[in-house]
Amino acid sequence: MSTIEKANEKLMAASIASQPKPSVDPSQKLVQTEPVDNVTNQANDGYLKTVEASPPILSLNWEKMRALAFLLPDMGHTLLAEQYRKIKHPLLRKITNNPTGELKNNLIMIASALEGEGKSYTAINLAISIAMELDHTALLIDVDSKKSAISKSLDITPELGLSDYLGSADLEIKDIIYSTDIAKLKIIPSGKADLASTEAATSTKMKQFLSEISDRYPDRVIILDTPPLMASAVAKALAFVAGQVVMVVEAEKTPTTVIEEASQYIENNRFAGFILNKTNLSSSTENLYGNYG
Incomplete structure (x- = not known):
């Protein structure tokens, strides 16, 4: 049995669907009752309080996301939301059923063989879907500094990101984690520096970074949007x-030989399955989902 035939036993599917307008006003701002600066704050009671500066809350462009057919929190009963429920639940079960901690199953890499298969789209939607869970927080990390697709898709312009942290001795992890106006969705953008070198990805600091964010909060699920495996x-x-x-595959386009080759870079015990993207779902959808797990 070939690698692809074996992988078909773990097949997931996702498609694009237009959705209704959100019931939550994305322009709402967080109101801070007491003025603070980056070091101290003189509260109304006269006591001097030390506070920590944190990145500003990012307001995502919901209308742009809706136009690009991204999942939003008000789409709870749509086909798109249901598709991502069926994708995320097996992934979340692996996190729960990993008592020995041999693998950091809350570190989920969204991969693809080639560019343009819908990897970043899938990563964003999966993170939003996980953030809608009662028991989990989603942290979406853009590791593809060449494209910075997360910032572009969500129409955000954060000042700092992962590459800035890796290249600095002064920045802390908290300095690059941004809360958003979607509850329980946090983002670490790619940053301004280039993260295209193998040295950066395999550096001690990168390994420590991934280990720390994986271990620090037990409810946190980390979604890594990475560059294409073949490139x-x-x-x-x-x-x-x-x-x-998880490997995203563009339906009826990505050559089987390319998928085979890219799959060789993924260890069997880490491989969670394929997401067949840009497909026209039909009555066979339930069969596709039924084969996953």
């Missing part, structure tokens, strides 16, 4: 770090 040494290196690797 990036960074993606190949991260495939040996993530506890679960």
Whole structure:
């Protein structure tokens, strides 16, 4: 049995669907009752309080996301939301059923063989879907500094990101984690510096970073949006770090030979399955989902 035939036993599917307008106003801002600066704050009671600066809350462009057919929190009963429920639940079960901690199953790498298969689209939607869970927080990390697709898709312009942290001795992890106006969805953008070298992806600091964010909060699920496997040494290196690797495949376009070759970079115990993207779902959808797990 070939690698692809074996992988078909773990097949997931996702498609694009237009959705209704959100019931939550994305322009709402967080109101801070007491003024603070980056070091101290003189509260109304006269006591001097030390506070920590944190990145500003990012307001995502919901209308742009809706136009691009991204999942949003008000789409709870749509086909798109249901598709991502069926995708995320097996991934979340692996996190729950990993008592020995041999693999960091809450580190989920979203991979693809080639560019343009819908990897970043899938990573964003999966993170939003996980953030809608009662028991989990989603942290979406853009490791593809060449494209920075997460920032572009969500129409955000954060000042700092992962590459800035890796290249600095002064920044802390908290300095690059951004909360958003989607509850329980946090983002670490790619940053301004280039993260295209294998040295950066396999550096001690990168390994410590991934280990710390994986271990610090038990409810946190980390989604890594990485470069294509066939084009990036960074993606190949991260495939040996993530506890679960999901590969996005563009339906009826990506050559089987390319999928076979890219799959060789993923260890069997880390491979979580394929997501067949840009497919026209029909009555066979339930069969596709039924084969996953």
